[in-house]
Amino acid sequence: MKKYLKLVNFEFNRVVKLFIVLLGITLVVQVAGVIIKSKDYLNMANEKINEDLIPKAQFLTDYGQFSFLHIIRSLWFVGPIALCAAGVAFYIFLIWYRDWVGKNIFVYRLLMLPTTRFNIFFAKISNILIMTLGLVAFQLILLPLEAMVLKWMVPDEFRNDMGIEEMITSIPELNIIIPSSFVELILYYGAGLMAVSILFTAILMERSFKWKGIIAGVIYSAIAVIVFISPVLLQEFVLNSYFYPMELFVIEIVMAVIVLAASVWMSGFLLKKKVTV
Amino acid sequence: MIEVKEVEKKFGRKKILKDVSFTANKGEITCLIGINGVGKTTLLNAIMALTPINNGEILIDGEPVKEKTFEKISLIPDALTMIPNMTIEEAMEFMNDFYTSWNRERAEELLGFFRLNKNDRISSLSKGNTAKVNLLLGLALDVDYVLMDEPFSGIDMFSREEIANVFTSHLIENRGVIITTHEVNDIEHLIDKVVLLDDGMVTKEFDAEKAREDDGMSVIDVMREVYQG
Amino acid sequence: MKKYWKCTAIIAVIVFSIGTFYVNSAISADQNPEFVMKTESGDAKEIEPLVLEGNYQGDSSMNYVSKSLKITEDGTDYTNRSFLDRLIGSPTPVIKELQDEYHGFMRGKTPAVSLFFENNQRLAYANVEYKIGDNSLKTRDYTFDISLLNKEDGSTDSFTMKIPDGEELDHIFVEDVQIVDGELNIITENTVRNSDNIFNEKHVYTIDIENQEVKNHEAIHAPKGQENSQSEIQLIESEMSTTAHEKLLLLKTDRKIINDSESTRAEEINRELISYNLKTKDKGKISGDLNLNENEISSFDGSTVYLTKVDGQEHVITPFHLEDRQIGTAFRFQLSDKPNIKEPPMIRIKDGKLYATSQRMNSKIDGNVIVADLKTGETLYKGKLGIKDAEDEKDDYDLYINDMFVK
Incomplete structure (x- = not known):
C-alpha cells in the first residue's frame, strides 16, 4: 500500500x-x-x-x-x-x-x-x-x-x-464531464476507469507480444466492450425487455465490475509473466 | 546461488537462447563471455524477470523471482535506467524510497569514490559519469547478487579504471556478481568463473583460477582453445 | 511528507472542489420550494389518490432550468433529483401498481396503460410485434403478442399469433384491450395501404383465448375515400385505466378540405359519437342532445360520457348516460375567481368524481384544486396549490401542471 x-x-x-x-x-x-x-x-x-x-x-x-x-x-x-x-x-x-x-x-x-x-x-x-x-x-x-x-x-x-x-x-457536453448528481459522477468516471483499464490491458499486450499483441489488444478490447454491453443487446434483441430498468442497471454495474476485474487481472498477469523490456 | 536451468528464449521464430544452464555463486565473480548478439543481455533480463523465457527455469537461492527478490539482487543494465531530468540526488532519493536494502552510507561513499556531484542532472552527465551513476544505483543496494551488463563498453579509459577498482574493493566483497562482457581484458584477473556463450548455448563453464593454476592457461587462452580449436 | 505535497494538494483540491459542488447542489435542490395542496374546505381525504405531475421553473432569471416534480397530498417530490429516478423511469401510477403486484407477469411488457386489461379474474396484455424488413425500412410480419394472467391460480398464458391480413398493413398499434364473455378484444388503429391509397381505420380483433385463434375481425369504421374531405376517428377511452367495458365509444370528426390559393386547410363540418358493442358487434350513431359542436368530450367511464364546456367564467360538466341516452344534471364550477381562459383547467373523472386543477400557478396566478361528486353535484374538496413554508415564498417562479392521475 x-x-x-x-x-x-x-x-x-x-x-x-x-x-x-x-x-x-x-x-x-x-x-x-x-x-x-x-x-x-x-x-x-x-x-x-x-x-x-x-x-x-x-x-x-x-x-x-x-x-x-x-x-x-x-x-x-x-x-x-x-x-x-x-x-x-x-x-x-x-x-x-x-x-x-x-x-x-x-x-x-x-x-x-x-x-x-x-x-x-x-x-x-x-x-x-x-x-x-x-x-x-x-x-x-x-x-x-x-x-x-x-x-x-x-x-x-x-x-x-x-x-x-x-x-x-x-x-x-459539460454535463457529461460534470454530471448533476454525485451518483452519476461515480458512474461516469467508473465507466471511464473501466475503459482506461481496457486500454491499459491492450497496451500491455502490445508491449508483451508486439505486433501480435496489437491484434490481441484489439480483440481483447472488442470482447470487453461486447461483454459490457451484452446485457443491453440481449435485453433489446433477444429478451424483449425482460428485465426491468433497475435490474438491467444492476446487471450493467456487475458487468462493468467484471470487465474491470478481468482487465486488472490480465494486466497484472502480463506485467508479471509476459511483459518485456 | 543463481541457477539458470535449460533456459530457452525465442524472439519470434529465432532462438536466441537454446539451452543455457549455469550457476553463479555468492562471493564469486562469474563472467558471461560471448560475442555481441549472443544473448548475454537477454539472459540477464531473464534472470531479473524482465523478459519471459520460453522454457527452463531460473532460481535465486532456490526460489523463482518474486517481488522480494529485488531486495537481494540488482541489475546494472548497459544504460542508466533513470528519468533523465532527475538529479543524481533525486535518483538516490527514489532508490531510498522504494528499496529497504538501499544503503545510504554506501551511496554517499560511492558518490565520493566516483567524484560525482549530487546536484547534476542525469541528462547532463558524460558517458563515463552516467555509467558511474548507474553503478552507484546498483551497488548501493545491500544485495547478495549484482548483475552487470557490459560495464566497460563505450567508456573512456580513466572511467574504466575507476570502475575496475570497484571490483577489488569491499563494495563487491561477499557478493555474487555476474558480469557480461565481450572483451575480457580489463577484468581478467578479477574473475573467478567463466561461462562461455555461443550460438545460444554454454560452450564451456570453467573456474578461472583453476585453469590458471592447473593448466597455466589464462581466460583468453581457454577462449582461444574453445573458439579456434 | 514534503515530497508528496503536489499529489496531496491536487487530491485535496479535487475533494474540496467536487465535494463543495455536489454539497451545494444538494442544498440547492432542497431549496426548491415544497408545493402542497392546502385545504380550504372539504375533506382532505379526497385528494389522497391524486397525483399532479408538472414542472417548476425557478426564480431569478434562470428560466433555462426547469425541474419536474410530482405533487401529492404528502407534498412535493422532485423527480429529476436523482439519477436513478430518471434511469428507472416513472411509469404511470396504474402501471406502477401492476408492476408491484404482478412483478413477474409485467416483466418485458411495454408500460402503457392502453395495452392492459384487468378484471377480478384476469390481467391481460396485448401488443403488436413486427420486424423491420431486410432491405427496406418497411415493417412486416405483424404479430400479436398476448399474455394472460389468471389471478386465481397465478398461471400465465402467453402466445403470439399472426395478424390476419397483415400484409396490407402499413402500421398498427393497440389502443385498447378488453375481455368480454371470455373473448379477448384488441382494438387497434390500423394504417392500411391498398393498391392506390392509404387510410386509417379502427379495427377490432376478437380472439378466442381457448383456441388461441382470431375468431373474428372487422373495421369499426373505415372512411370512405372522398375527395376534399377527411374523416378522423378517435377512440374515447376511460382515462388511464385498465377497467372493463363492453361498449366502445368513438368520436368521428369530418372535415372539409379547403384549397386556398395559398394554403390548404381543413374545416370541421361534423362531429358524431359512434358506439360499438364488443359483445354484439353492433355499432351505431349515438343520437341525443350531445351538442358536440360546443362540448368537448373529456371523459368516458364505460357507461357515462362527460362533456365539458366553458360558459363565461364557469366550467360546465354534463354527463350523458349511454344506457338511456339521457343528459344528466350538469355540474357547474368555477376553479378560481379570476379564471384563466387561455389555460383551461385539467380535468379527470373517476368513479363519478370530478378532479380539476389549474394548469399553471405562480405568485400572481392562483392554483386551485377541486374534487366534486358529479352524481350529487356536491363539492367534496376545495384547495389551493401553494408553497409549504412561507419563508420559501418567491416572487418569480412558475409551476406548470402537465398531467394528473387519480390512483
Missing part, C-alpha cells in the same frame, strides 16, 4: 508539468474568452445605442442580456476543455510508452522495484483518474471566477447572472 502511494506520487510528479500547462491554458483561454466576448457584446451595445440610436430597452429586448451562456457556447470555453480531454486521452498511452523510449529505459527500474507489479498498473491508472478529476475540479473552481470577471466587465442591466449548476446543465 505504501509503495503504491509512493508510486502514485512519483507518477504524478512525472506528469505535473503537462498538467500545469493544461490548467494554465484553460485558465488563460477561458478568462480571455470571457473578456473578449463581453467586450464584443458591449461594443455592439454601444454601437446600437449610441450610433444607431436604438433605446436601451429596445436593444435589450432585441438582442437579449449578456449571460454566461454566450461564453460557454463559444470556442473560447469549449476549446480548452477539448484540449484537456485530448491531453488526458493522449497521456493514457504516453504513461506507458514513455517508460520504454529513449536510451534511459525507465521500465527496467519500474519492473525491478521490490513491490508487486500490480502497483505499477494501479499507480498509472490512479494518475489518469487524478489528472481527469483534477481538471474537472479546476474547471469547477474556474467557473465562479469567470462569472466574477463577467460581473466586472458587464454592467448590471445588460447582464443575466447564472448559477454554476445552471451553467453546467446548459450544455450537454
Whole structure:
C-alpha cells in the first residue's frame, strides 16, 4: 500500500508539468474568452445605442442580456476543455510508452522495484483518474471566477447572472464531464476507469507480444466492450425487455465490475509473466 | 546461488537462447563471455524477470523471482535506467524510497569514490559519469547478487579504471556478481568463473583460477582453445 | 511528507472542489420550494389518490432550468433529483401498481396503460410485434403478442399469433384491450395501404383465448375515400385505466378540405359519437342532445360520457348516460375567481368524481384544486396549490401542471 502511494506520487510528479500547462491554458483561454466576448457584446451595445440610436430597452429586448451562456457556447470555453480531454486521452498511452523510449529505459527500474507489479498498473491508472478529476475540479473552481470577471466587465442591466449548476446543465457536453448528481459522477468516471483499464490491458499486450499483441489488444478490447454491453443487446434483441430498468442497471454495474476485474487481472498477469523490456 | 536451468528464449521464430544452464555463486565473480548478439543481455533480463523465457527455469537461492527478490539482487543494465531530468540526488532519493536494502552510507561513499556531484542532472552527465551513476544505483543496494551488463563498453579509459577498482574493493566483497562482457581484458584477473556463450548455448563453464593454476592457461587462452580449436 | 505535497494538494483540491459542488447542489435542490395542496374546505381525504405531475421553473432569471416534480397530498417530490429516478423511469401510477403486484407477469411488457386489461379474474396484455424488413425500412410480419394472467391460480398464458391480413398493413398499434364473455378484444388503429391509397381505420380483433385463434375481425369504421374531405376517428377511452367495458365509444370528426390559393386547410363540418358493442358487434350513431359542436368530450367511464364546456367564467360538466341516452344534471364550477381562459383547467373523472386543477400557478396566478361528486353535484374538496413554508415564498417562479392521475 505504501509503495503504491509512493508510486502514485512519483507518477504524478512525472506528469505535473503537462498538467500545469493544461490548467494554465484553460485558465488563460477561458478568462480571455470571457473578456473578449463581453467586450464584443458591449461594443455592439454601444454601437446600437449610441450610433444607431436604438433605446436601451429596445436593444435589450432585441438582442437579449449578456449571460454566461454566450461564453460557454463559444470556442473560447469549449476549446480548452477539448484540449484537456485530448491531453488526458493522449497521456493514457504516453504513461506507458514513455517508460520504454529513449536510451534511459525507465521500465527496467519500474519492473525491478521490490513491490508487486500490480502497483505499477494501479499507480498509472490512479494518475489518469487524478489528472481527469483534477481538471474537472479546476474547471469547477474556474467557473465562479469567470462569472466574477463577467460581473466586472458587464454592467448590471445588460447582464443575466447564472448559477454554476445552471451553467453546467446548459450544455450537454459539460454535463457529461460534470454530471448533476454525485451518483452519476461515480458512474461516469467508473465507466471511464473501466475503459482506461481496457486500454491499459491492450497496451500491455502490445508491449508483451508486439505486433501480435496489437491484434490481441484489439480483440481483447472488442470482447470487453461486447461483454459490457451484452446485457443491453440481449435485453433489446433477444429478451424483449425482460428485465426491468433497475435490474438491467444492476446487471450493467456487475458487468462493468467484471470487465474491470478481468482487465486488472490480465494486466497484472502480463506485467508479471509476459511483459518485456 | 543463481541457477539458470535449460533456459530457452525465442524472439519470434529465432532462438536466441537454446539451452543455457549455469550457476553463479555468492562471493564469486562469474563472467558471461560471448560475442555481441549472443544473448548475454537477454539472459540477464531473464534472470531479473524482465523478459519471459520460453522454457527452463531460473532460481535465486532456490526460489523463482518474486517481488522480494529485488531486495537481494540488482541489475546494472548497459544504460542508466533513470528519468533523465532527475538529479543524481533525486535518483538516490527514489532508490531510498522504494528499496529497504538501499544503503545510504554506501551511496554517499560511492558518490565520493566516483567524484560525482549530487546536484547534476542525469541528462547532463558524460558517458563515463552516467555509467558511474548507474553503478552507484546498483551497488548501493545491500544485495547478495549484482548483475552487470557490459560495464566497460563505450567508456573512456580513466572511467574504466575507476570502475575496475570497484571490483577489488569491499563494495563487491561477499557478493555474487555476474558480469557480461565481450572483451575480457580489463577484468581478467578479477574473475573467478567463466561461462562461455555461443550460438545460444554454454560452450564451456570453467573456474578461472583453476585453469590458471592447473593448466597455466589464462581466460583468453581457454577462449582461444574453445573458439579456434 | 514534503515530497508528496503536489499529489496531496491536487487530491485535496479535487475533494474540496467536487465535494463543495455536489454539497451545494444538494442544498440547492432542497431549496426548491415544497408545493402542497392546502385545504380550504372539504375533506382532505379526497385528494389522497391524486397525483399532479408538472414542472417548476425557478426564480431569478434562470428560466433555462426547469425541474419536474410530482405533487401529492404528502407534498412535493422532485423527480429529476436523482439519477436513478430518471434511469428507472416513472411509469404511470396504474402501471406502477401492476408492476408491484404482478412483478413477474409485467416483466418485458411495454408500460402503457392502453395495452392492459384487468378484471377480478384476469390481467391481460396485448401488443403488436413486427420486424423491420431486410432491405427496406418497411415493417412486416405483424404479430400479436398476448399474455394472460389468471389471478386465481397465478398461471400465465402467453402466445403470439399472426395478424390476419397483415400484409396490407402499413402500421398498427393497440389502443385498447378488453375481455368480454371470455373473448379477448384488441382494438387497434390500423394504417392500411391498398393498391392506390392509404387510410386509417379502427379495427377490432376478437380472439378466442381457448383456441388461441382470431375468431373474428372487422373495421369499426373505415372512411370512405372522398375527395376534399377527411374523416378522423378517435377512440374515447376511460382515462388511464385498465377497467372493463363492453361498449366502445368513438368520436368521428369530418372535415372539409379547403384549397386556398395559398394554403390548404381543413374545416370541421361534423362531429358524431359512434358506439360499438364488443359483445354484439353492433355499432351505431349515438343520437341525443350531445351538442358536440360546443362540448368537448373529456371523459368516458364505460357507461357515462362527460362533456365539458366553458360558459363565461364557469366550467360546465354534463354527463350523458349511454344506457338511456339521457343528459344528466350538469355540474357547474368555477376553479378560481379570476379564471384563466387561455389555460383551461385539467380535468379527470373517476368513479363519478370530478378532479380539476389549474394548469399553471405562480405568485400572481392562483392554483386551485377541486374534487366534486358529479352524481350529487356536491363539492367534496376545495384547495389551493401553494408553497409549504412561507419563508420559501418567491416572487418569480412558475409551476406548470402537465398531467394528473387519480390512483
